[in-house]
Amino acid sequence: MSQTTAASNLKETAGYSIEEGNAASRCAYNWAKKTFATRAGKPGEPAQDLEGGFSNEVRFGNERLGIGSDGIGTKIEVAERVDRYDTLGYDLIAMVADDLIVAGFIPTNLSNIIDVNTLNYEVVDELMRGLHDAAQFSQIAVTGGEIAELGNRIGGYPGARMNFNWCSTAVGVLHPSLERPLSGANVRAGQAVVALRSPSFRSNGYSLARRVLTKAFGENWHIAPYTGADADVMGPTWGDVMLAPSLIFAPGVTAVLDAGLPLHAAAHITGGGVADNFKRVLKNGVGAELDNLFEPLPAMAQLAELGGISPTDAYLYWNMGNGMLLVTDADKAEAVAAELTAKGYDAQVAGRIIAEPTITLRVGAGELRYDI
Incomplete structure (x- = not known):
């Protein structure tokens, strides 16, 4: 099967295209970048070296701030179906806070x-x-916001108490141990990769997941019994599984930097999965071999089987149990993992940086290879 045909088939299955999304994002960023000159040499001047990430740096004299925006997407429909809304705040903060900390x-x-x-x-x-x-x-102050009533411009699950969309913008300060943001500029072959385990889908890949669940269980898929090995943790229904909140990694990564441990790059594994997100910080012609990632969540394995989704595609649309990848020195990797574990996260050395521009995942389903 050609790459074009494979992409077309997966777009039909998922209802959206990662490639088209990336192209649209590049288009939007290129237009945004044309505005950078309006603040050149003035307070609020944007950085030029974080292209490809989901946050950017703005400078106010010697103060270097980060800024990023995101939302929680169609995970909102799960909350509307289950009629529970008190966990979505974790998803909203995770999407922007973790985009900031990886820089x-x-x-x-x-x-x-x-x-x-x-x-x-x-x-x-x-x-x-x-x-x-x-x-x-996360030790974040919520310092602004708005509620806008837009009538039938906002849709969602019929019968929900309220249909809505929720987005945010977050700012942060450059960690005092860093002279400049983490961009991947210092990533070199021989360095190590540490993975942090994600206990949920976070807030990505929901359009594909909902399509698979609807096909398998019908319109009321959210009340269908979930029988995975982790049902005692995730809950008894697919609605419970899909609503599980995002774990926010920013405090753990901050602790690594506070401990004086070296970080050369980090990737927040969201839409696009391990390969599409990690390649954003693999610069200088390097790649990675990841042979000790966390196992896919049982629910992800079940969804892939229900939807006939190949391992290659599953690792592009979902995090497959890996929420963040950190690049550090090989002789410090175990210490980085230990610091994260001490802060309550599941972390392990997952692989290494190599000199070839490819990402190879050696997982239970076999060897998956992605070009950079």
């Missing part, structure tokens, strides 16, 4: 906007209570 910025503040069809006070209260709890965990 070396400690997340400090967040502003959010909730676009709704018709306002429901109780749902807003649940959302904001969860955001408060996630902000406490």
Whole structure:
């Protein structure tokens, strides 16, 4: 099967295309980059060396701040189906805080906007209570926001108490141990890769997951029994599984930097999976061999089987149990993993940086190879 045919078939299955999404993002960034000159030499001047990431640096004199925006996408429909909203705040903060920390910025503040069809006070209260709890965990202050009632411009699951979309922008400060943001410029062959385990789907790949679940269980897939080996942790239904909140990695990575351990690059594994996200920081013609990643979550393995999704594609659309990859010195990798473990995260040395521009994953399903 040709690469074009494979991409077309997967787009039909998932309902969207990673390649087209990347192309649209590049287009948008290219237009945005044309505005950088408006702040050249002035407070708020953007950096030029973080292209390809999901956050950027702005400079105010000697102060170097990071800024990034994101939302939680169609995971909102799961909350509407299950009628539970107090965990989505973890997803909202994880998407922006973890985009900041992989560039070396400690997340400090967040502003959010909730676009709704018709306002429901109780749902807003649940959302904001969860955001408060996630902000406490991350040591972030929520310093701004807006609720906009947009009527039928906002749709969602029929019968939900409130249909909405939720997005945020976060800012952070460059960690004092770093002279410049982590961009991948210092990644070299021979360095090690440490993986952090993700206990959930986070907030990515939901369009594909919902299509697979609808085909397998019908329109009410959210109440279908979940029988995975981790059902005692995830919950008894597929709705419970898909609503499981994102683990926020920023405090753990901050602790690594606080401990004086070296980080040369980091990748937040979101839409695009391990390969598409990790390649953003693999510069200088290098690649990676990852032969000790965390195992895919049982729910991800079940979804791939239900949907007839190949391992190559599954590792592009979902994190497959790996939420973040850190690049460090080979002789410090175990210490980095130990520091993260001490902070309550599951972490392990997952592989190494190599001189060839390819990413090779050696997983239970076999060897998967992606060109950079």
